[in-house]
Amino acid sequence: MKLFFTKKKWSEYRESLTGPLGFVPTMGALHAGHLKLVHEARNNNDFVAVSIFVNPKQFNNTEDLINYPNTLEQDILVLSQAGVDAVFLPSSSEVYPENDTFITVVPGKSAEGLEGAFRPGHFEGVVNVVDRLFEWIHPHNAYFGQKDLQQCLVIQEFASEKHPNLKIVTVPTEREKNGLAMSSRNLRLSEEGRNRAAVIFEVISKMKDSTADYDWAIEYLKQYEIETEYLTNIEISLNTDTGLMTKAWVFAGYLEGIRLIDNVLYN
Numbered sequence: 682m683k684l685f686f687t688k689k690k691w692s693e694y695r696e697s698l699t700g701p702l703g704f705v706p707t708m709g710a711l712h713a714g715h716l717k718l719v720h721e722a723r724n725n726n727d728f729v730a731v732s733i734f735v736n737p738k739q740f741n742n743t744e745d746l747i748n749y750p751n752t753l754e755q756d757i758l759v760l761s762q763a764g765v766d767a768v769f770l771p772s773s774s775e776v777y778p779e780n781d782t783f784i785t786v787v788p789g790k791s792a793e794g795l796e797g798a799f800r801p802g803h804f805e806g807v808v809n810v811v812d813r814l815f816e817w818i819h820p821h822n823a824y825f826g827q828k829d830l831q832q833c834l835v836i837q838e839f840a841s842e843k844h845p846n847l848k849i850v851t852v853p854t855e856r857e858k859n860g861l862a863m864s865s866r867n868l869r870l871s872e873e874g875r876n877r878a879a880v881i882f883e884v885i886s887k888m889k890d891s892t893a894d895y896d897w898a899i900e901y902l903k904q905y906e907i908e909t910e911y912l913t914n915i916e917i918s919l920n921t922d923t924g925l926m927t928k929a930w931v932f933a934g935y936l937e938g939i940r941l942i943d944n945v946l947y948n
């Protein structure tokens with residue numbers, strides 16, 4: 682497995698590749714959810730590239746950025762074991778050179794509300810870094826996790842205009858045995874917190890089959906010390922391996938000061 686730290690070295694390598702390239706952008710602190718995207722990419726492309734870059738521009742909360750977990754050595758080990766061909770590890774100055782106008786893309790309508798409302802500037806940061814990565818990596822297929830549902834919708838929307846030949850593949854959420862959606866931020870929860878957080882998936886799975894109002898759910902989550910930021914159902918249009926999904930229950934909230942999100946998709 683090759684490691685690249687600069688666009689220049691990467692582009693020399695990129696020119697040498699002849700078959701389909703699958704790309705998985707990440708911020709590191711890799712877990713089985715990230716590896717699910719990598720396996721999907723490995724099974725459907727001749728070459729697989731993963732990027733690890735903790736993008737400061739998508740953090741609306743400085744503390745979250747400072748505390749973002751870093752497990753780089755372990756990440757590189759697991760990626761090489763997963764059969765990845767190349768890892769792109771740019772520095773911040775490589776991604777955002779001085780005097781560079783940061784904004785090249787404006788997120789579309791799907792960035793409104795939910796994460797877009799509670800994390801001002803987040804999707805602007807996401808689409809602009811992903812746009813740069815797409816330009817440099819130049820993949821045929823790019824893989825995103827359905828755990829970050831609104832991110833999938835925002836990327837789908839901007840890529841269909843700006844990168845029409847690139848296929849965006851969304852991959853189902855990988856969960857702990859107790860149902861908790863895997864997330865790098867889970868590393869910051871206590872063991873008890875990780876057990877309690879399982880109730881989020883339990884609740885949103887029930888919402889799917891209920892027409893009752895959801896005040897009970899917010900109260901129930903409170904009993905587990907989970908403060909809900911939003912819990913709502915939305916209309917979507919998301920291509921998945923099991924077909925087009927048209928609805929979702931989406932959740933965001935806090936436990937032990939850590940922000941957690943999750944969702945269930947249905948038709």
Ligand code: AMP
Pocket residue numbers: 706707708709713714715717718824825826827828829852853854855856862863864865
């Ligand atoms: P991140 O490193 O958090 O930016 O995530 C990189 C990619 O992995 C994003 O496309 C995420 O949606 C995806 N991802 C994160 N957690 C999971 C999960 N539990 N299951 C599937 N994909 C995930």
